Structures are given as structure tokens and as C-alpha cells.
Amino acid sequence: MTAGRVDLTTRIGRLTLSNPVMTASGTFAFGREFAELYDLSLLGAIVVKGTSLEPRRGNPPPRIFETASGMLNAIGLQNDGVRSFLDEKLPFLRQFDTRVIVNIVGNRAGEYAELARILHDAQGVDALEINISCPNVEHGHAEFAGDPSATFTVVDAVRKATSKPILPKLSPNVTDIRVFARACEEAGADAVSLINTLVGTAIDIRTRRFRLANVTGGLSGPCIKPVALRMVYQTAQAVRIPVVGIGGIVTAEDAVEFLLAGATAVQVGTGNFVNPMAAPEIVEGIKGYLAERGLNSPSDIIGKVEKAI
Amino acid sequence: MTAGRVDLTTRIGRLTLSNPVMTASGTFAFGREFAELYDLSLLGAIVVKGTSLEPRRGNPPPRIFETASGMLNAIGLQNDGVRSFLDEKLPFLRQFDTRVIVNIVGNRAGEYAELARILHDAQGVDALEINISCPNVEHGHAEFAGDPSATFTVVDAVRKATSKPILPKLSPNVTDIRVFARACEEAGADAVSLINTLVGTAIDIRTRRFRLANVTGGLSGPCIKPVALRMVYQTAQAVRIPVVGIGGIVTAEDAVEFLLAGATAVQVGTGNFVNPMAAPEIVEGIKGYLAERGLNSPSDIIGKVEKAI
Amino acid sequence: MTQDAAGASKFSRRVAIAGTQHLGGAIHLLRVRFPEIAASALPGQFVEVKASEGSDPLLPRPFSVNQVDAHRQTFAFLYEALGCSTRQMAQKAAGDELLVTGPLGKPYPLEPDVCDEVVFVAGGLGIASFLFAAQTLKERGDPRPVRLLYGARSAESIVLTGEFERLGVRCEVATDDGSLGEKGLVTGLLERYLASDPRNPALYVCGPAPMLKAAAGIAEARGARCFLSLETYMGCGMGVCVGCTIKMKTGDGPDDFEYQRACVDGPVVDAARLIW
Amino acid sequence: MTQDAAGASKFSRRVAIAGTQHLGGAIHLLRVRFPEIAASALPGQFVEVKASEGSDPLLPRPFSVNQVDAHRQTFAFLYEALGCSTRQMAQKAAGDELLVTGPLGKPYPLEPDVCDEVVFVAGGLGIASFLFAAQTLKERGDPRPVRLLYGARSAESIVLTGEFERLGVRCEVATDDGSLGEKGLVTGLLERYLASDPRNPALYVCGPAPMLKAAAGIAEARGARCFLSLETYMGCGMGVCVGCTIKMKTGDGPDDFEYQRACVDGPVVDAARLIW
């Protein structure tokens, strides 16, 4: 093995990462807790929890429920607002040699633009991920994620508000995700992140009540991997901007599948809960996979999947 | 327990079943193999494998692959055609005291209508399930399932060709499944069946090839249950015709969740592979659930789910 | 939190099972070798344990640290093999691996200034966290009297009382069926104890939710300090998913509350602040 | 098929493990009590076994019937604990439950009119199905000579040869590393055997796909009848999902083929009809 030769440096448009592994929004908070487990500089990037203009209290509990090879969540974007992020969370993250991507969420295009303007001036914020696909808040799914022109409007507004790299995050709960990816590309997005969670529900047959106070929640974890992988493959063939693959990644093998399908980088979400060391183990595992095959860079495998026969 | 008191008789519009448990199309073939395990008269209904006008050879292998709590399939509707069904498969099924529902599939609305005309005259065919949602054949998903007006056209054509009960089967790969259910209702469907499989894929990182010759396949099994349950709940609130719930049902507890969410009956698909005795065990399990609570009929729980708080 | 960027204060890895012990009924004790956790865990803290290699069950489950060996190389937790993870655990033997993360959560406030009498109130498996607490008080040479009020379904589910007695803890037991100790609920023992007018006691309570609620009510009525260890449904166990939220008072108005995370702001909480 | 509507000829239920035996390496023998299957199974048939209670792994896995006890109350199968189901199996003990369905699939054509010499050709775990075949021939008092050509990675993976010898089967072994028998592949043994011009032999071959393919090629070149037992990826194992399809010749034209189901039209197929 010549793992020493492998260089995991990854370029997502104008954004350069030390490796293609990021942690997904909402599954890593603002890094503090995981910093007690490992050095965050091992990560390609950290995507922080969805951040809004004003603080949000979130949904009442119960907010999560485990399902077959997955989990439902309806957190409702509980967060302390962008000011608190800049004052209290960002300084901590800046100590690490990694990229910080802020996942932004608003009710209207104007709110997204406002967030982008505020964050545009922040040193240490490397990119913005535009969360137009959160299924657990009133204005999430229906308004932006289900309508390509609304998607365009939001991305366009953010594009005009900042020159930082922007990555709209797409919902899988649509008939054809490529249409949305193309709208983002046209609006000037640097890349697209996919997928967010599938909308699902669960019922307690003993109490005959929904398992989540919010009735429905977002389904994540290994159960959604086949759907995510299909959408990443389709999207990578439909747009020229890079695709960041997300959905059910727990091991390096999972991550390599996404790279082969055409993802330029990946995000680990629920995998962080399954195995708290998942993200750094995936970085090492990708390196090992490339080294064993005498390859030097993730770009040697990105999109390189072939037909079975 | 007074399980003796429970009467599982279920009405799906004009179709009366001895109990609400059916076996799903493509997971039970034409009943012969399962008849070697148990008496098919124990079932509410049998939905046979998707049947077309002409025989179809199906997709090349590999056709199936197991994923986390689920499986992908791309069978490609291999079947011997409707004539062979009538001559060779139906007579066997008619020996049993159950309902036979034929899952029909065509390339154009006219083919569906033609199938409906042929089957209209068949003694022993109790209803037709209109498969407009198979993701594994060229004319499946894109043309009918993704477009409400095309869905209307097919259902309308079938409705005009037969007076037998018809149940369009809906695809989950859409932004809002309720729109499709309403189109079916308007076209005169007796009920809607949902869900068919989610489109997914998987890659072998060793060979760097897709796991399925067809590249993508349909995802089924417990992994999709939260999505199916959500869609059944939404649809049951959006239409007046009955909803038949499908997706990840392996145990009686799963089936009860669907009834609580608003399904009038359920179908067991991949569950038949997980546990070949699943369907009759589910019939008994529903009976037990009702009996333990002093309830007499599935209708006592259909749609009776409440909010968590 | 003032911890520095590089310093690890939590640990997560696959470790081998050092030993297992069947205590009665479906209750087992499982010991793993994990020196960092054994050395730093405090009573009331927990670990997340993933027993399955696959993805069903997917998430690790929280288990309280039950005891730590004298050399702080291994620690043990107690579990009842009833659900999907715990039944898988019961099929494991020494040498098999588990994925373990910890130590997690806020410990019991056991400092001398909190109270003059330490009272552990356990319902069923709620006993799990108290042995470590009693050991720790003993090790610290804490002179205060320690008492255990312990209720369970039946004699079979009463475990580890010998260990408590050896540590000088005064144990009172109640069982639903009267097969051991008094017939009745642990809240009965608690009522009687508080009726005896103890001097500045603090109650540390762990058990099923209805029992916690009843104990908190009794404590409030009697004006006793009361700390509850909550068994909230958890996602990550370490404060990042915000899925385990509990409603905590921030004032006296109806809207004076915030959602806190049971895993890091708890699992031990002051009963007076919890909104049920 | 001419079976009548009510008659069960397959069986499926949860059964207790009667016993397990470690044979070497990661290879284990697992015996279950299932009289209906033990009484009706034929050599070459298989059962579907689900070891996990949960949904990962989801589907049962196919395993060949390896042996049946004299009173036909129990049967055993052989497995190598390498994948997710088989590793779970290896954690089970006598008394634990498995969900078992069978008997499934087409048996080996062992009738006297097929050939004059019976030759089993096994690669690795492909040995699993042949012991039952040898037992059955012996029970039937079949007078034909039976030979086993058996290859595996190393001595550790060569199992059950003693049982074959006790049944009067002439065994020849090859290992990749030469640690037992001849150094080389089982196809070497086969070449040499066929070069000795045996009288009307039939080959029954089970093992990894490349070995099956090689054996079929050798058989064709020598004009010997050859039956392959395929280890195709399966969904249901009983003919309903049509997911296990293999391409079988129906004539000599390029389009003269049909997709057949490996589980019911196989797993034993005539090598001459299989299109790779």
C-alpha cells in the first residue's frame, strides 16, 4: 500500500477541501461536542446546524424516532439565530484547519438573502448551504423545494447577496430532482447538496398516536441510501456544477459508492450518531480504497461507475 | 380474549374481502408456490404479478440486490401475457376462497383498456389493479406516474372498458401523491393502492459497476415503511375512495399502523420473502390486536390515529 | 464549556467484552475494558452502546455506568434483555465487540453541600446508576448516611442489594407482588421515609417515568430536594441532534420555558425545573 | 406441477437450533429439528434461513441440506461465517431460533440411468450438498462407484472427508497451498480423472462460479454429462420474485434463450443448457 501517495484534496467549484468528507447539517451541531472526540481538522468541512435570522425554539417533543435502518426527525430547526452563531459558535470552529459551511434557512427569499449578507462579512465562513428542503417547518418543503421557480428565486437572491460559494440543498421529495438542480445551476449555485430527508411518519399502535409531535418527520440513515445514490447519479449527469452526495453514509464503502456515482464530495449525517468516529474513519477508508488500487486522488473515481453488463 | 367475536370482513368499495390482508403484485407470482405452504383461502385477496397483453422476457440479470432493511428489484415485468394468465394461472387460483386481483400493465392507455376488456369477461377475476407506477420499464414511471393528466387518461380508459372494481397503484416518486389520487378518484377508480417502490440504485465498489443490469431498481421492504405510511395518511385525508396501504409490511404491527393511518386494507410484498408465512400471520395478528382491545372490526381502527400531543 | 480544541474528554471505539454475568430474570451485567471511560466517568453518567454490526437496530442505546473496577480499567453496565439491542447483547460472549462512547451526560450532584442525607430512589432497572454513586461516596470517604429505597416487580428483578449493603448503604425494598421486602411501590417507602422528618435529605431518583413523576410530587409536597435521572429517548446521546429535548422552566410564566437536551443538560435534572 | 391446492409440500416456521459444531476455519455445521423437511428433502435441495430477528440483513439466505439424521427428525447445513447473516448465525447457540423454509429447488439427478459413475466435484463450501447425496445413494443401495474431487484454499477448509470415506466414497483432495492433498485446483483433479477415460460418468459440480465454468468447459471438451449447482443471488428462493434468473438455451439460435429461475428451475442445471 502506498497510502502516502494519495492526495485527498477536493475542489467543489471555488471551495478547496483537504478531503471530500464533510459532516451534514443538523447532525454535528457546531462542532463542539465532536471536538471532544477527535480533532476536527481531520474533516474536509463542517456544515453547521440550520441557522435562521432569529432564534427558533423548535418543535415540541417527541422529535425523533428510530425506524428500520433509519430514523425520523422533526427537530423544527431549533437554533439560536445567526448572531449567536457568529458570536458564540464561529470563534470555536475557527481554531480548526477545516472549512466551515453555514446551512441557512428562512421563510422567504428575502430572509435567505439577509442571512447571506450577514454571513458574507464573516471571516471563517467558507461557504453557505441553502436549506430550502427542510420538511419539518411550515415554509420548508411546499414553498421552495417543491417548485423549481421558487428554488431559482431563493438561490438567485442569495447569489446576489454574497460572492461566497453557495450550495443549495435539494429535497428528495420531488418527481424529478434534476429540474431543481438545473434551476440552481442557472441561478449561479457553485454546487448542489443532495439529499435532504424523505418525508415519513410512524405510529405507536399501543397508544394509537403518531410517534412525532409534528406528525411527519424527515427520514435519514442507511434506509435512504439507495434513493440518495440514484438521485446523485442522475443529477451528476444533468448539471455541470459539482454534486455533494448525502444520505445514509456510515462507512467508507458507502462514501465510495457516492463518489463512483458522481459526487465530488460527501456528507455524513446520521452516520455520526451510529458511530461517532464515522467521519474520520471514512476519510481514512477512502484513502485506503484509493491506495489499494494505486490511485492518487478521489477524482480518479468520481463518476466512474459502469453498467453491470 | 374474545377473538371469536372479531369479524375481519373488509369492504373496498364494491369489493368485499374476508379480511384486509392481500399479497402484493410481483411478490406472490400467481399463488402456486405459496399454496405449497398454506391455504390461500386464508388471504383477503391475491394480487397477481403484473400482466401485460403480450409475454415479456424481462430485464437481464442481476435483477435484485439487498440493501439496508430493503431490497432493490428490476425484474422488468417478466410475464407470460394475459392469455397465459387466463388459461394457465387463473384456473388454479379459482380453487381458493379468496379474491383475485389482476395487476395490469401496458405501454399506452389503449393497452390498459384492451387488458381491461379481456379481463372483464373472466370469471374469477374480482378486480383490476392498474400498475401505472412500475419504475423498471421504459414507459412506466415517466409517462403515466409522473403526470396527473396521463394518470387520469389511463384510469379513465380502463374505467370505460370494465365495470369491475379498479384500483390504480400509485408511485411514491412524486412531489405530491394526493394530486394523483384525486385524478384517479375523478376518473372513477374504486380505490387507490399505494405505494409502489421508490427508485434507487446501488454500486459494487469492488467492480465499480451497478448492482443491477437495469442501473436503477425499485426499493421495497421495511426501509420504505415510514414514507409509505406518510403517503397513505396524506392520501386517506385527500380522497373519499378507500386507500390500500403497501410498503414494508412484515408483521401485524406494521399492518395495524397502516390501518390506523387510514388504509382500508393492506398488501404484503417483500414481507413474503422475509417470512413466507407473513401474510397469514398478519391476518391472525390483526385479529388478536382487535380482540385484546374489545374491538370487533378493522373499521374500528381505520384512520383512528391521533396526534402525539 | 471551557475545554480546549484538541483535548479529548469523550471516547468512542469498538471494545471487547471483558465479561458478562446473568443476575436474574432478563437482567445481565456486562463489563468492557475501556480505561479512559473507567477513569473519567462520574456517577449518573452514561455510555452509548451499539451491539449490532448492521443497521437494525441502527442507533446505539444509552446505559448508565453501573460500576467501575478498582484499577479503573474496566466498567460495567446493567441491562434487561427486552428490546432489540439488548436481546442482541445477550447473545454476545466475552471477546465479542461492542461500539462504546462515553462518558456522557451530567452526573448526580453528590457534593457535600447539596444535602445531609443521600437517598437513592430506584424503580426497576433504575437501580443501574446508583451502585457507582455509592462506591464513589465511599471512595471519597463521604461521611453522610446513604439510603436506598428500591422497588421492582418481584424478587427476581431485585439485584445487587448485597453490593449496596457491603458499601454501608441502608436498603429498603418493595416489590409489586410482595415476593421480596414490602408489598407495594417504592413511592410508599419514600412517603414513609420523608414522613420520618429526615434532616436535609436529597433524593436521587431513577426509574420509569410515572415513578419519577410521583417521586417528584412527593418531594415537592415535603419540600425535599429532588434530582431525577431521565430515560429519555435519544438520538446521538451527546448533544448534537437536539432530538431528546425536555421542557425546562426558565421562570414562572406559562411561556417561560426552553427545550433542553436530556443527554447533555441531563440526564440528571432538578425536579423543580422540569415541566412534564 | 400437479400438486393439489391444499397439500403442503414446503414448510416454513421458526425452529430451535438442535446443535452446532465448529469444523475448522470459519466453517460451522448447524443442526435444526424440522421433521417435515428432514423427511422430504432430496440431495441438492436447499433451505432458506433467516438468522436475524430484525431487518438487517432482511432476506433469508439459501443453504444446501448437508445431512439428515437417520430418523429424519433433524437436518444440518454447513456455513462459513463470513457475511452478515452467517456471522449472526455463529453467535447463536442450541435453543436459539431460526426461521427456516424448505425444501426448495431441484435435486441432483442421481437416478441410475443418468450415468455409470457418480463424480462429485466440490470447490470450497461447494462440498455442502454432496454428503447428503452420498448418504442417499448408500441408503438406496446404489451399486455405482462414487468419487469426490474436492478443492479448497487450504487444509483448514477441507471438511467432512472422513464422513465421505465412511460412506465408501473415493476422495481426492487438492488445496491452493498444498497443505492437504495435491497442490493446485480441483479442476486439475477433474482433468486427470476424465483423461483416465472413465465409463459413462456424470459430474455433479458445486463451488464458486469460475470453478463451475471451468468444470463445465472441461466436461464439454471430454463429452461428459455435467450438472452444476448454482449459487445465484436469491430473493425469495421459491420461485415468486423472478429475481434469480439465469439464461438458459432453448435452441441453437442467438436469441433462443429464456430467463429461468435458479431457485426452482435450479439450483441444479444441466451445464449444456446454461448460458454464462
Ligand SMILES: Cc1cc2nc3c(=O)[nH]c(=O)nc-3n(C[C@H](O)[C@H](O)[C@H](O)COP(=O)(O)OP(=O)(O)OC[C@H]3O[C@@H](n4cnc5c(N)ncnc54)[C@H](O)[C@@H]3O)c2cc1C
Ligand atoms: C441516560 C439513560 C440511561 C439508561 N441506562 C440504562 C441502563 O443502565 N440499563 C438499561 O437496561 N437501560 C437503560 N436505559 C434505557 C435503555 O437505553 C433502553 O431501554 C434501551 O434503548 C433499550 O434498547 P433496546 O434496543 O433493547 O430496546 P428497543 O427495542 O429499542 O425498545 C425498548 C424500549 O426502549 C425505548 N428506546 C428505544 N430506543 C431508545 C433510545 N435511543 N433511547 C432511549 N430509549 C429508547 C423504546 O421506547 C422502547 O420502549 C437508559 C436510558 C437513558 C436515556
Ligand SMILES: Cc1cc2nc3c(=O)[nH]c(=O)nc-3n(C[C@H](O)[C@H](O)[C@H](O)COP(=O)(O)OP(=O)(O)OC[C@H]3O[C@@H](n4cnc5c(N)ncnc54)[C@H](O)[C@@H]3O)c2cc1C
Ligand atoms: C442454492 C444455494 C445453496 C447454498 N448453500 C450454501 C451452503 O450450504 N453453505 C454456505 O455457506 N453457503 C451456501 N450458499 C451461499 C450462501 O447463501 C451465501 O453465502 C449467503 O448469502 C451468505 O450470507 P451472508 O449474509 O452471511 O453474506 P452476505 O453478507 O449477504 O454476503 C456474502 C456474499 O454472499 C452473497 N449473497 C448475499 N445474499 C445472497 C442471497 N440472497 N443469495 C445468494 N447469495 C447471496 C453476496 O453476493 C456476497 O458475495 C448457497 C447459495 C445458494 C444459492
Ligand SMILES: Cc1cc2nc3c(=O)[nH]c(=O)nc-3n(C[C@H](O)[C@H](O)[C@H](O)COP(=O)(O)O)c2cc1C
Ligand atoms: C437530527 C437531524 C437534524 C437535521 N437538521 C438539518 C438541518 O438543520 N439542515 C439541513 O439542511 N439538514 C438537516 N438534516 C438533514 C441531514 O443534513 C441530511 O441531509 C440527511 O439526514 C440525510 O443524510 P443521512 O442519511 O446521512 O443522515 C438533519 C438530519 C437529522 C437526522
Ligand SMILES: Cc1cc2nc3c(=O)[nH]c(=O)nc-3n(C[C@H](O)[C@H](O)[C@H](O)COP(=O)(O)O)c2cc1C
Ligand atoms: C420483486 C418484486 C416485484 C414486483 N413486481 C411488481 C409488479 O409486477 N407490479 C406492481 O404493481 N408492483 C410490483 N412490485 C411492487 C410491490 O407490489 C409493492 O408495491 C412494493 O414492493 C412495496 O411493498 P413492500 O415494501 O411490501 O414490498 C414488485 C416488488 C418486488 C419486490
Ligand code: FES
Ligand atoms: S440525544 Fe442528541 S441531543 Fe440529546
Ligand code: FES
Ligand atoms: S429467488 Fe425468487 S424467483 Fe428465485
